[in-house]
Amino acid sequence: MSRIICSLILFLSFFSPLFGQENLSIHELHKKQFGNQPLQKSFFDDGGNNIIPLKLRKTNSPAGAVFGYLPYWEYSTERNYLKYDLLTHIALFDFQADSSGNMKKPSYWPWTDVINGAHTNGVKVIMCVTNFTASQIKSLISSETNKQNFFINVKNIIKTYSLDGVNIDFEGLNKADRGSLINGFMNDLTTCIHNDFPEKEVSFAGPVINWGGWDLPGLAKACDYIFIMGYDFYGSWSTTSGPSSPLRGGTYNLSSALSSSSFGYGAVVPSYSQKLILGVPYFGNRWKVSTSSTYAKVLKHVGSIFFRTALPNAMTYGLQWDSFSQTPWCAYKQDTTWIQDWFDTDSSTAMKYELARSYNLKGVGMWALGQDGNRTELWNLLRQNVIADVKNNNSSIPENFSLSQNYPNPFNPSTIINYAIPKTSKVSLRVYDLMGRQVALLVDDIKPAGKYSATFNSTLASGVYYYTLKAGEYIQSKKMIVVK
Numbered sequence: 340m341s342r343i344i345c346s347l348i349l350f351l352s353f354f355s356p357l358f359g360q361e362n363l364s365i366h367e368l369h370k371k372q373f374g375n376q377p378l379q380k381s382f383f384d385d386g387g388n389n390i391i392p393l394k395l396r397k398t399n400s401p402a403g404a405v406f407g408y409l410p411y412w413e414y415s416t417e418r419n420y421l422k423y424d425l426l427t428h429i430a431l432f433d434f435q436a437d438s439s440g441n442m443k444k445p446s447y448w449p450w451t452d453v454i455n456g457a458h459t460n461g462v463k464v465i466m467c468v469t470n471f472t473a474s475q476i477k478s479l480i481s482s483e484t485n486k487q488n489f490f491i492n493v494k495n496i497i498k499t500y501s502l503d504g505v506n507i508d509f510e511g512l513n514k515a516d517r518g519s520l521i522n523g524f525m526n527d528l529t530t531c532i533h534n535d536f537p538e539k540e541v542s543f544a545g546p547v548i549n550w551g552g553w554d555l556p557g558l559a560k561a562c563d564y565i566f567i568m569g570y571d572f573y574g575s576w577s578t579t580s581g582p583s584s585p586l587r588g589g590t591y592n593l594s595s596a597l598s599s600s601s602f603g604y605g606a607v608v609p610s611y612s613q614k615l616i617l618g619v620p621y622f623g624n625r626w627k628v629s630t631s632s633t634y635a636k637v638l639k640h641v642g643s644i645f646f647r648t649a650l651p652n653a654m655t656y657g658l659q660w661d662s663f664s665q666t667p668w669c670a671y672k673q674d675t676t677w678i679q680d681w682f683d684t685d686s687s688t689a690m691k692y693e694l695a696r697s698y699n700l701k702g703v704g705m706w707a708l709g710q711d712g713n714r715t716e717l718w719n720l721l722r723q724n725v726i727a728d729v730k731n732n733n734s735s736i737p738e739n740f741s742l743s744q745n746y747p748n749p750f751n752p753s754t755i756i757n758y759a760i761p762k763t764s765k766v767s768l769r770v771y772d773l774m775g776r777q778v779a780l781l782v783d784d785i786k787p788a789g790k791y792s793a794t795f796n797s798t799l800a801s802g803v804y805y806y807t808l809k810a811g812e813y814i815q816s817k818k819m820i821v822v823k
Contacts, residue, residue, distance in 0.1 A: 364510040365571050365583075365622070365706065366408075366544070367471040369643065370433070374412040379446035387500040390454050395763075396461030400787055401427055403695075404702025405721060406566060406616050408432045408467060409453070409709060411445035417709030418453050423460035425721040427702070429453065430506050430566075433469040434496070438478035440489030442468070442496065449500055463503035465540065466496055473513045480509075480516065480524040490531045497532075497539060504540030505532065506566065517552030526561040542616075544568055547596050548603065555604055559611040564701055567604065569593050569691070570620040573681065575640040580626045580633070580679045584619060585664035586690050592664065593617070593691060597698055608698055609798055613783045616702050617695040621646045621710035621717065623682025631670040631677050633661050638676070647712030649682040658684070665690055685720040692724050697753075699781055699794045736788045737761050740813040745795070745806065749820035752797050756781070756806060759790045764810040768793055770819075771805045778804065786810075797821050 406428040409418070421429075431450060435443040457464050470476050479485050493505050507528070512521060529541040545565040549555060559565055572591060573581035585592040596603040597617075604615060625644045628635035644652075656671035668681040683691075695703050711717045737759035745754040760766060766786045770779035781793045795806075801823045807816040 363571065363574055363576060364471055365574065365620075365643070366432070366469070366508060366568075367510065368575070369410065369622075369707070370412075370469075372643065374410060374446075376412070376446070378443075379411075379415075384449050387449060389451055390449070390501045391458050392501050393458045393463060393503055394461055396787070400461070401425065401702070401721075402791075403700070404428060404564075404616055404704070406430065406465075406618075406702060406704030407708040408704070408706050410707050411447060413707065413709030414445075414447050414450060414453070417712065418450075418456075420711075420713050421453070421456065421708065422718050422721075423457055423462050425718055426457070426462050428463045428465055428503075428704075429457050429708070430465040430467040431502075432467045432707070433508065434466050436468050436470050436479065436489060438475035438485065440479055440485045440487070440492060442489075442492045444496075454500065454502075458501070463540065465504045465506045465542070466493070466502050467506045467508055467544075468493065469508045469510075471509075471511050473511050473516070476509050476512050477516050477520075480520055486524065486527065490528060493528070494532065494535055497536060502539075504542065504563075506542045506544060507562075508544040510544070510546075512552075514552035518554045518557070522554055522557040522561045525558065529562050540564070542566055547571070547593070548591055550602075555607050556611070559607050559614045562614075564614040564616055565607075566616045566618050566704055567596070568706065569596070569618045570622075570706065574624055575642075577624075577626075577640070578637055580624075580628050580635050580637060580668075580681060582661065582664045582666035582668070582681050582683075583623055584683060584687075584691065585666055586687065586694065588661075588664040593694060597694065605798075608700075608796075609779050610777060611780055612699045613701045613780050615698075615700045616704045617691065617700055618704045618706055619688055619691050620683055621705050621707060623649055623680060625678060625680050628670075628677050628679050631679075633663070633668065635677065635679060641678070644680055644682055645710040645712070646682060646684075646717065647710060647714055649680055650684060650714065650716070653680060653682075685716040688717065689720055689724060692720070697794070698796055701784070737790060740808075740810055740815070742808040742815040742817060744817055745819045749822040750797070751821060751823050754795050754797070754819060756793045756795060757790065758793070758808050758810075760786060760810045760813075761788055762811075763787045764813075766808070766810045768806065768808050770795065771807065772799075773803060773805075781806070795819075 404427045408430045410432045454464050540563045542564045547569045570584045598605050600606040623644050625641040626637045627639040653669040656669050666687045667684050670679045741759045743757040745756045768782035
């Protein structure tokens with residue numbers, strides 16, 4: 340009996356930190372910790388008259404989306420370190436919505452230098468709208484009057500400041516509001532924005548784990564894409580130290596979040612992989628703990644740490660690797676107390692990028708731009724893992740549209756599909772069963788001229804399927820065979 344009790348205590352001590360994620364948001368926590376300041380006015384707001392529209396990229400585009408949140412408390416200094424050639428989207432955090440659909444703009448608005456810098460380099464600028472109070476969110480999304488007021492305000496800001504879309508970051512919803520109610524709201528918002536601005540994007544900041552109530556396939560269907568907040572597995576609530584974003588280990592991690600249909604995106608990936616962006620953390624956590632061992636008992640949560648200071652500190656005390664979660668950490672003493680820092684480096688982040696690539700997701704992103712300061716490691720990682728793919732694929736401009744036979748074929752579980760487009764086009768690549776039902780969406784985006792590859796990771800039953808490329812007026816289909 341004593342052995343059973345000990346095992347139960349060990350199980351609860353390891354997994355209890357994960358349950359805290361249900362009630363906490365690092366976006367809200369960082370806003371309270373770092374953004375709790377009087378509203379900082381811009382020197383000059385000309386109503387968007389000096390903002391230039393989005394330009395076509397003159398250099399190689401990333402192979403997929405690279406979506407970075409830029410918080411207003413990082414704007415005044417960290418905007419100087421942005422590398423626009425390595426980004427596709429910058430989400431301006433945050434426009435705060437109230438229960439009636441009214442909006443408060445962020446400090447230093449209108450950020451004309453960032454918007455113009457992004458647009459000059461072909462980077463889309465997205466307004467991120469937040470609310471973290473369940474009762475206010477319910478009032479906003481359930482009232483037709485409040486909802487329409489919200490839609491009008493969003494469209495006015497997009498139009499006035501030449502923004503390229505809206506990202507909804509509503510967190511802490513009542514469980515009963517996470518299904519049809521929020522999905523209906525997102526569907527109506529997407530329809531409203533697309534009717535007036537067909538080229539603008541509507542996205543949602545989604546939970547990495549479905550703690551209950553979320554209809555994630557329905558949410559993906561209701562908007563253009565979901566930014567998966569792939570972090571907060573451990574935090575201020577945790578009883579033991581641990582990684583904010585474990586790749587593997589335990590029940591809940593990034594890998595299981597993408598593969599599980601019961602608590603993750605396993606039911607979303609087959610049909611909507613190109614509607615998912617995997618978000619990674621540029622931050623970590625610091626605790627006072629009982630010992631120097633991994634997953635030590637927490638004495639006190641000291642606070643969030645950012646890559647820009649966490650890495651130099653870890654290099655001083657010795658950076659260690661947790662093979663269980665595939666993440667780095669370090670331990671050191673202050674006086675007589677052990678301190679542990681857990682955060683991601685370019686090595687662990689590269690593995691997360693590879694995970695996103697293996698599932699053929701729309702791309703990757705980060706919370707948050709600026710948390711790396713003037714360090715270059717994470718920018719260099721993006722350059723190696725994102726731009727390199729484009730250079731390989733777009734070494735020459737093809738003369739004609741084409742769709743190649745997948746290889747290997749037959750296959751299990753993954754195969755590669757190559758295609759080429761001679762001019763910028765709206766591209767979709769879909770997989771259908773023999774009844775003509777769509778079973779996977781591999782590509783759904785505007786692509787510049789070039790040669791491309793899409794990886795299809797199949798969870799389908801054995802059989803014959805068809806994949807169809809549509810680019811402009813070009814349509815071509817080919818047969819593939821899954822063998823298990």
